[in-house]
Amino acid sequence: xxxxxxxxxxxxxxxxxxxxxxxxxxxxxxxxxxxxxxxxxxxxxxxxxxxxxxxxxxxxxxxxxxxxxxxxxxxxxxxxxxxxxxxxxxxxxxxxxxxxxxxxxxxxxxxxxxxxxxxxxxxxxxxxxxxxxxxxxxxxxxxxxxxxxxxxxxxxxxxxxxxxxxxxxxxxxxxxxxxxxxxxxxxxxxxxxxxxxxxxxxxxxxxxxxxxxxxxxxxxxxxxxxxxxxxxxxxxxxxxxxxxxxxxxxxxxxxxxxxxxxxxxxxxxxxxxxxxxxxxxxxxxxxxxxxxxxxxxxxxxxxxxxxxxxxxxxxxxxxxxxxxxxxxxxxxxxxxxxxxx
Amino acid sequence: xxxxxxxxxxxxxxxxxxxxxxxxxxxxxxxxxxxxxxxxxxxxxxxxxxxxxxxxxxxxxxxxxxxxxxxxxxxxxxxxxxxxxxxxxxxxxxxxxxxxxxxxxxxxxxxxxxxxxxxxxxxxxxxxxxxxxxxxxxxxxxxxxxxxxxxxxxxxxxxxxxxxxxxxxxxxxxxxxxxxxxxxxxxxxxxxxxxxxxxxxxxxxxxxxxxxxxxxxxxxxxxxxxxxxxxxxxxxxxxxxxxxxxxxxxxxxxxxxxxxxxxxxxxxxxxxxxxxxxxxxxxxxxxxxxxxx
Numbered sequence: 227x228x229x230x231x232x233x234x235x236x237x238x239x240x241x242x243x244x245x246x247x248x249x250x251x252x253x254x255x256x257x258x259x260x261x262x263x264x265x266x267x268x269x270x271x272x273x274x275x276x277x278x279x280x281x282x283x284x285x286x287x288x289x290x291x292x293x294x295x296x297x298x299x300x301x302x303x304x305x306x307x308x309x310x311x312x313x314x315x316x317x318x319x320x321x322x323x324x325x326x327x328x329x330x331x332x333x334x335x336x337x338x339x340x341x342x343x344x345x346x347x348x349x350x351x352x353x354x355x356x357x358x359x360x361x362x363x364x365x366x367x368x369x370x371x372x373x374x375x376x377x378x379x380x381x382x383x384x385x386x387x388x389x390x391x392x393x394x395x396x397x398x399x400x401x402x403x404x405x406x407x408x409x410x411x412x413x414x415x416x417x418x419x420x421x422x423x424x425x426x427x428x429x430x431x432x433x434x435x436x437x438x439x440x441x442x443x444x445x446x447x448x449x450x451x452x453x454x455x456x457x458x459x460x461x462x463x464x465x466x467x468x469x470x471x472x473x474x475x476x477x478x479x480x481x482x483x484x485x486x487x488x489x490x491x492x493x494x495x496x497x498x499x500x501x502x503x504x505x506x507x508x509x510x511x512x513x514x515x516x517x518x519x520x521x522x523x524x525x526x527x528x529x530x531x532x533x534x535x536x537x538x539x540x541x542x543x544x545x546x547x548x549x550x551x552x553x554x555x556x557x558x559x560x561x562x563x564x565x566x567x
Numbered sequence: 568x569x570x571x572x573x574x575x576x577x578x579x580x581x582x583x584x585x586x587x588x589x590x591x592x593x594x595x596x597x598x599x600x601x602x603x604x605x606x607x608x609x610x611x612x613x614x615x616x617x618x619x620x621x622x623x624x625x626x627x628x629x630x631x632x633x634x635x636x637x638x639x640x641x642x643x644x645x646x647x648x649x650x651x652x653x654x655x656x657x658x659x660x661x662x663x664x665x666x667x668x669x670x671x672x673x674x675x676x677x678x679x680x681x682x683x684x685x686x687x688x689x690x691x692x693x694x695x696x697x698x699x700x701x702x703x704x705x706x707x708x709x710x711x712x713x714x715x716x717x718x719x720x721x722x723x724x725x726x727x728x729x730x731x732x733x734x735x736x737x738x739x740x741x742x743x744x745x746x747x748x749x750x751x752x753x754x755x756x757x758x759x760x761x762x763x764x765x766x767x768x769x770x771x772x773x774x775x776x777x778x779x780x781x782x783x784x785x786x787x788x789x790x791x792x793x794x795x796x797x798x799x800x801x802x803x804x805x806x807x808x809x810x811x812x813x814x815x816x817x818x819x820x821x822x823x824x825x826x827x828x829x830x831x832x833x834x835x836x837x838x839x840x841x842x843x844x845x846x847x848x849x850x851x852x853x854x855x856x857x858x859x860x
Binding site for chain 1: 618770771
């Protein structure tokens with residue numbers, strides 16, 4: 227395998243190749259141990275549990291973040307591929323495969339990742355029992371082991387390093403969705419700030435890379451849904467999302483031209499006039515009147531009324547699909563036909 | 568001919584009409600019969616999934632139910648529609664209790680129940696393999712010889728792969744295969760699988776532009792004459808917001824962006840009135856004129 231070595235003190239970076247024998251069951255972490263024990267004792271990487279629960283050994287293989295202890299190497303070696311191992315992205319490299327996790331932990335702590343007092347105690351003064359239905363809301367978020375694989379790949383964070391990011395926001399959802407927490411609204415206010423929920427660019431790299439099935443992007447969507455449910459919708463991102471709902475039930479199709487003023491407000495939209503005019507010349511600003519309405523749009527309006535009464539708004543609306551979506555993974559792992567094609 | 572329920576989505580109906588006309592003109596040449604879905608709405612674009620997720624599920628169930636009336640396959644021309652519809656489809660087919668509840672709601676407003684038999688596929692997948700690919704090779708008689716094309720996938724045709732699942736999200740091949748079949752040369756660059764910034768281009772323009780510059784810059788460095796994308800939202804940011812990128816960086820890019828159906832359409836000899844390049848902000852016609860055909 228090849229490993230990107232980095233010495234921060236000297237500022238030197240070099241791609242080094244290592245050839246060695248490893249048992250069939252070896253993981254990437256086992257392979258790194260072999261390199262360190264037998265070839266070069268100066269190789270640096272983090273490890274602890276070796277069983278996918280401590281979250282220490284996040285790194286990149288061929289550019290994609292993985293947990294070294296979860297990644298089996300036999301098939302890769304058999305295929306004749308020489309993988310390239312490097313440190314995680316979006317975090318400063320300390321040495322070789324070790325990154326500085328301080329920026330990660332700062333965002334983690336900013337979420338106040340512990341229960342806030344203020345909930346009502348049960349009448350009988352016994353333990354607080356949570357129903358399975360409520361627990362399901364945060365089941366996936368509770369699986370997070372803070373490894374940083376999602377943060378490593380976050381496209382929004384590359385562009386805005388202050389973005390709270392997938393790990394911190396998923397952790398935030400774990401407490402927003404916990405009925406024992408006494409600061410739900412305050413949390414949603416805080417997470418809706420400039421570098422919060424609505425900074426997510428929906429690239430889905432976090433869902434793709436998470437080794438524990440947390441699906442941080444879905445957690446961020448749950449936060450957005452909860453924020454809108456309780457009326458925290460001042461952010462342009464929230465207004466943008468709400469305009470889609472309005473469009474779908476009024477005309478069926480997105481009312482594109484009104485999207486900018488509805489998202490950014492009229493004043494800000496006016497400052498975009500020059501840009502808008504340049505698009506209008508190319509037919510990219512469809513006239514809002516008369517609205518382009520879909521056939522039978524009254525059905526989607528009636529559906530909205532009906533669904534609104536059924537009380538599955540907010541995070542519950544997303545959680546209700548998790549069981550079915552989880553089955554896709556189950557089918558894959560058990561070699562069942564995942565698609566009927 | 569493969570009969571599909573054609574779901575245009577919002578952009579092809581409105582600001583990206585050129586995507587609709589080129590898709591309609593191309594489809595019969597690659598063996599696809601389009602049955603346009605009329606009684607359908609927006610898929611929610613991920614926004615309704617976030618604002619009112621239960622309504623998102625019902626809107627998509629309604630689209631799938633109408634598609635089921637006319638074909639086994641619902642064909643999209645947009646990444647975001649593809650993800651939203653496939654996700655809803657998995658939710659509905661993988662959980663009978665949930666589907667029953669949604670179906671009862673659909674029925675009570677006069678929409679047919681959804682039986683769960685529709686496969687949601689993007690035009691990209693239809694012409695990257697199987698019969699569609701064979702027909703594409705015949706249809707692309709004019710070729711794209713001499714044209715260097717940067718494939719830009721966008722996010723929601725690749726990730727999350729458990730829902731999309733057509734190809735390896737880190738090593739996709741479908742666009743390259745189509746470009747080669749059309750006689751063009753695909754250029755490679757790392758940002759081809761990354762985000763164009765579109766979902767937050769209104770709410771967080773600066774962050775979005777920081778993402779947008781990567782594919783444009785890298786594709787030009789790799790020598791691309793044009794870029795092709797299967798997603799009209801990526802197209803809108805790459806084409807229309809490119810001028811904002813130029814204004815904020817003081818640089819000139821001028822990279823023409825083609826919809827997938829347009830690129831194949833050029834190779835298949837579609838008419839100007841079908842390709843409608845004059846609707847683009849960065850005009851692709853000068854770059855295409857250098858074609859040695």
